[in-house]
Amino acid sequence: MQFGFFDDKNREYVIQKPDTPLPWINYLGSVNFFSIISHTAGGYSFYKDALLRRLTRFRYNTQPADINGRLFYIRDEDTIWSPAWKPVKTGLDRWECRHGTGYTKITSAKNDIEASLLFFIPVGDNAEITLLRVKNTGNKNKKIKLWSVIEFCLWNALDDMNNLQRTLSTGEVEIAPAAIFHTTEYRERRNHYSFYATNTNPSGFDTDRDAFFGQYNGYHEPEAVSRGNCCASVAHGWSPIAAFQFDIALAPGEEKEIIFSLGYVENKADKKWEKPGIADKKQAQKIIDKYSSPGQVSAALDELKSYWDGLLGVYSVSSPEKKLDRMVNIWNQYQCIVTFNISRSASGFETGIGRGIGFRDTNQDVLGCMHQIPQRVRERLLDVAATQLASGGAFHQYQPLTKRGNNVIGGDFNDDPLWLIMAVCAYIKETGDWEILSEKVMFENNPGITGTILEHLLKGFDFVTSRRGPHGLPLIGRADWNDCLNLNCFSETPDESFQTCTNMDGTTAESVFIAALMVLAGKQLAQVLSHEGHGKKSDEVNKITGDMEQTIVKHGWDGKWFLRAYDALGNKVGSSSNTDGKIFIETQGFCGIIQAGHDKGYPLMALESTEKYLATEHGIVLVDPAFTDYHLNLGEISSYPPGYKENGGIFCHHKPWV
Template identity: 30%
Template sequence: MNAELTRNNDSKAYYTFRDEEKEVEFKRHDMPTPWMNYLSNGTFHTMLSHAGGGVAFYKSPQIWRITRYRFFHLPMDRSGPYIYVQDAKTGSYWCPTSEPALDKPEEWKSAHGMGYTRFEAKRGGIAARTVYFVGPHENSLIWNLNLTNEGTEAKELKVYAYAEFGMMEFMRELQWQCYNKHQVSVQYHEGEALVYRYGVENQPKPEETPLVYLAADTPLAGYDGDREEFIGSYRSETNPAAIENGGCTGSTLLGGDPCGALQFNVTLQPGESRTINVFLGTATDETEVSRAIFHSREAGFVEASFQALKENWSGYLGAWESRLPDQDAERMINIWNPYQAHRNFLFSRNISFYATGTFRGVGYRDTAQDILSVVPFDTELALDKLKLLLGQQYRDGHVNHYFFPNEGWEPVTSIHSDDHLWTALSAWDLLAETGDAAFLQAKVPYYDGGEGTVYEHLRAAIDFTASQLGSRGFPLMLRSDWNDQLFRVCREGKGESIWTSMQLGTVLLRMIDLAAAAGHPEDTVRYGAMYELQRELVNSIGWDGRWFRRAIMDDGRFLGSDEHDEAKIWLNAQTWATISGMADVDKGLQAMDSVREMLDTELGIKKIHPSITTFPDPADPLTNYNKGTGENGAVFCHANTWAIIAECLLGRGDLAYKYYRQLLPNVAMDKAGLWRYKAEPYVYASNLFGPESDKFGLANVSWLTGTAAWMYVAVTQYILGVKPVLNGLSIDPCIPADWEGFTVKRRFRGCVYDISVTNANKVCKGVKSITADGVLLEGNILPAYPGRSSVKVEVVL
């Protein structure tokens, strides 16, 4: 019998949403995979699971990884910032996180919230409540532990806080730990703390490498800095020797495997509570360590830090609030989608349960897309990131594929046909959001010397693509386009990307606006001519009869054609043909009909069909992915977002919403089954195994995926239709016909637009009237209202 069938697939037995608190609560610790949260103040970060496993790092998980996390190893989800509660009389001990001690709580639950994770557990008459978070006032992970004696007798407890320190440079640790471990130390600090120093020779940035401290606001009964002394031989976090042998040993470390373990002895009378706050933090030097510890121990510090965290997220998410007929969608749009998108913005595709954080750095195309979902919430953050990206551009217009601003390593310099074009979309969104074109004149250096304005950088990107056209007139594929696997179709440098032509068309329409705003009307004519030329190519050479072709290979054959047995149709070419406005109307409708007929599944839209096994050459197929996985017939969620946008542009709201709703994580999990889906039900995954796989519905690479940014854009700007444009806020919903309406509060240019949409006519699309504070407007664009704090908008479809 399939073991999966014997498991409980009822998601209600595992988790529940607490929408008023903006939390997701977990009822069991033994999930199919670790369900993560990211705790961060922008400098100090911790990835923490629902069961307490995770990793802390300072700025970069490549060179300043503070704690160890054992990716892909068993036991799963180790190690973490653990707390052990031991009965001093019996010696039995347990963890409020449930893991890793063998004795489990009698009652247990945990929850992820906005920037914090909470554990609540009971055993032997002791109730423990632990909140982990990173506050804005110090670069530290705060462990806020509250213990209550719910029994009738006094309890003597030994409480331990434990973290296993890593050697910061993760790859060097794997390769050279036998030597590097002799160059690290853990020393006792006179302020009752442990200080970990990583001082390995030839570090990338030794002058910026912080000291790590582990301290508390409670007097210590013991400590350990040597992992071997605390854990012991042939043991693990499950059964630390120090806990079983009476307490910490007082070890420090001058070479070896470092850790931080603090012991507290606590006596609780019946009904008595005690709070212990532990601080795992970083500081620049010994003086700064002492200052940070003193500050953290001040009365009210923890409470003020947590309150500031809550207020920061309340302000951030206050940019948008919607009320919809669909509670699952409402929750995702108001809470989890923007929260996930913000974490993508911070970490690009760097570190998650699936990605070890060892090689990616900041991806140019990834981060340019992540900016799109941050613009509505924080334009300054978005602009700073845009400038960071443009600093990776060469004078000829191409860019570094990904780079390492914290680590200072050499960038990955492969040249792709799409990378440099993405930033124009970010710049246009910033202009539409703010209405202020001044940032286009800001100077940004080129990677290979000199500098140019933001607009000049964007223009250079267009000029580069214009200089890299193939014999058929489409942009050359170069190393690849957005589909990385396509490097195999252009090894000889002749392959052309029809999809990049569509991306270019989308960008050119934005560049016409940006050129006018930047004071370069001469460019608008040129961009218009380029657009029309590419549009003609897309509708002629790019059309295969029922859908658009994907690319032209080195040998001149088309990729994505009905003439082949495999990889006949590719999702991206069908969606971007409409997004770009290039597709003739009949062709756009036919292409998206082909998507529905050939690519759609009950769990989302496949990237290609049929999957590849032998194409174009059995000896050298286009991909090594198994059928139904990754880029070979999986449901690539990121690409699904563009199908939603395309259907909205075509006015087919019912179909657009079908595509949107079927990939809501909790909806997809319920459809696939919790033990098949496995990943978190509150954040998007990059892809799901497709129907040609024996694991159809398995979610992969959650949290850090472009799905988050584009899904937010798709649902807010196209389904709900509230989209900033240069002269105001466009209102153009495309919703299911059976929706009676919805409401949105949208912060825009200093004013809150309180928008109520009614759909008594049961249509998918088409604005009949708009009134703002009782005044009937012409058209469907709300103007800016300088000086007003709010405006009430009524929309009739």
């Protein structure tokens, strides 16, 4: 079933039915302020960090899905409907969503009222702007009531969800005629607040969630909408919201426009207060005033489109294949920038709570966009390098707000340091910026331990090459690129995290994948060392990579494809001798890239086996056959039912490398 189409001229994907198989999401924002928005206006906004600076509340794993976000209600006599279709889900005469580059537009109609919603984040400002248009397309006068509602998150998204004994007692707001300011915890340690404002004086407002919706009502049936009026509630603890009501009269053919701004402001310590107990709102007012007219909003949207014109215009192709041009020229490049910005830390599946930005992930992400934003990539590489451990290993993730590494989802993923080598070398190839190698950067965010970027790369390489198992292959540690291949876990305890538990000493389980990546990264590192005048060290690295390539040929070949690993008991993983999990995707691609066993025809045989056993009409599966039983020696990968996630799922991530 087709739900939409690509509009190549306008660089938009057009969704024509609201009941898509899953919420189809766009990502708004360019530098610091970001929003996730579904095709029915669900989602949330945050400043830099979806865990620590969440502006609006969102609930995952709900039924129905995608139930809250940006809520709009229209009451036309006794008919209540939502311009975005959800949350009311009243049948509409017409509905369409257009996800564009950095903006989303939803248009709908019901009973001679046409409504459109435009959402975007302007370049350079920490705010999401919404332009709402309502038009009477009939031949009779219309009187409608309209509501716009957002629900504030109490900043820390995990606390907001779990620590109710505190958060239900902290909510605070300040109210202006056409703006509601969320000032929870501003009275104490916070120097930031958020706001939801409109350019049109509302007919009513609410800031207390229960007062607006009713204690036992869902988002689809707000009590205020049912009775026709807000009640001017003032949140004091519990759950603050911003709800505006507008009573609108429309003559035939008449259209009215209302602008909303959801923003974030930080004040300096000596600028926190306008007067005792009243937050200083000068910065917020500047943003509100800047987007107070349709002309200003239109100009900001044009600037945003020009911004994306510049990014997408750096590289383009022209081929006989329309779909290839579309993918390369628009959507692949757009999505690479989005991934750089958010690094999969927040999505329809990642809640923004359980992880920050990954070390490995980020070094991979920059590979796809450094031709577009080289300066930002440079800054990101320095940030990531600063979280590297003094040993040469790496924190597996760091929080984007604090830029500090942590082991919340585990550590000791032994492939991590090699990806920094890959990323820095790719950056130099793209930009010619050899000076980055001499930049001094902290280890472990500790100003007392510093080293040049080149020293970071060497420490990372030495970390991997000095940790080898019985076959001379690199030790896997917690896991490698396949985070669920936990060969040292051996977990028998329910509720124990596969990502953080270790029950083996880690001196036996080896990764053929890390070996191949080590060769690939090492060859590039050797070239860098040679260029920088370190010929002896370059020769040493080349010797190590050459020896490792031969080790892969000797101990990593299974007969028709490359092995995946050796487990903590010394058994082969990803072998024809296994009952399940005979062949994995990662080593076929990377061992092929380094041409391991080329003189014996191994790379071609491995790709032929990939096509035979892993390739499907929907993409290449990660492993075949999928595991049907839990294997203590393999960890999380075998905990999933066949076909889910790493146990035989299709990962878009791996396919380009293969």
